[in-house]
Amino acid sequence: MQLLWLQTFMAVYHTGSFTKAARQLGITQPTVTQQVRGLELEFGLPLFERNPRGVVPTPSATVLAKDVQDSLKNLSIAIGRHFGDGEENRPLRIGATPELAAARLMPALSRLVMGGMDIKTSVGVSYELLDRLSEGFLDLVVSTIRPRRRGLEATPLADEELILAASPSMAQEMFPHGVTEEDVDLVAKAPLIAYAETLPLIRQYWKDVFDATPTTAPSVVVPDLRAVMSAVISSAGISVLPRCLCSAALSSGALVTLMEPELPPINTLYLVVQSGTLADYRLSQVHSRLLRSAQVWA
Incomplete structure (x- = not known):
């Protein structure tokens, strides 16, 4: 059994995706698949089950990950110390x-x-x-x-203040009378733009301002808040963004805030x-x- 297989296994385990693991490790997705398959053949047990969003570890994979994680970390440190260029020289x-x-x-x-x-x-x-x-x-x-x-x-x-942002045209079309803390159902009708499926900033804003949980899935997911802001400016939907990121767009009028809570949420x-x-x-x-x-x- 190769040590590299275990490192690849841990990358898939943590990312929940063969593709993300390949990107993280700097190798191809077929190589990741081949190495995980080799590990499964060694163990005689399946380690991952596929679903529409990626892969889910089996109970056997969860036990294996807990058993080898600390050892792999210590091995990586030891190999770098003894065979690398030296801790003081590496980036x-x-x-x-x-x-x-x-x-x-x-x-x-x-x-x-x-x-x-x-x-x-x-x-x-x-x-x-x-x-x-x-x-x-x-x-x-x-x-x-x-x-x-x-x-x-x-x-x-x-700390960064969070704002609920929209383009001026979308704000006028969907929220002509503005938004209050009682309008969570109205806000839920607008397409959501998020930078992760779990809606981290959106969930926080909903909890702090509306005392609620988002009930709709995002219409667009893009893992870069600058791209999220661009999508909002183009009227693709609304989103929760850090105010500091949006300062220029707010000043120019490309973005507007849908509400100004007395106690703005902070991330x-x-x-x-x-x-x-x-x-x-x-x-x-x-x-x-x-x-x-x-x-x-x-």
Whole structure:
């Protein structure tokens, strides 16, 4: 049995998709399928069941994942320490959502890069990046969600106000009299644009403002808040977005807010590392620089 098969298995287990696992590992989807099939033949048991959204681990796969996860992480660290180029020479591996990487991460770290620091950035949704951090494949994640798992340390980075946004034409057509906290059923009639199937920001806004849960599936899912904003501007639907991301579109009139709650919902960004790793000088530098930069993000 090859160690690589187990690493591929863990990528499929965490992403719930052969395609996403292939993208994460930098290999082809048929290679992922072949390696998982090889593992299943070794065990004599199926590890995943297909469904319309990807794959679901079988009970046997869940037991296997829990048994090998920590060992794979420790092996990865040991191999890098003894056979790699050295921890002090390899790039720091940082994960963030695409819009945070573009708007926040790169500008904040530019001086460190000019000073000679090597940084490798991975983009994706936060829960997938946190999986890669737990497995030792990333050093730090700028996360839009607070991790609730052992072995990770999360430091609050910045708060971002959430708004319910629409294009002026859609706002006038669907909500000519505006929206109040009692109009959750009216809002539910509008197409929803989301950056994840789980509707993270939308769920939070619905809970904080309407004291309800979204009842409709999103019409469009695109894992980049900048693309979500573009879809809203083009009147494809409405969405919940960070106000700071939309400031220019709001000022120009390309976007409008459908309501202004007395207590606007807030989403907190977190800096997440593995426990104990801030003893690394380079990682500590990045961590401190991001904390200082975030003081003026609002």
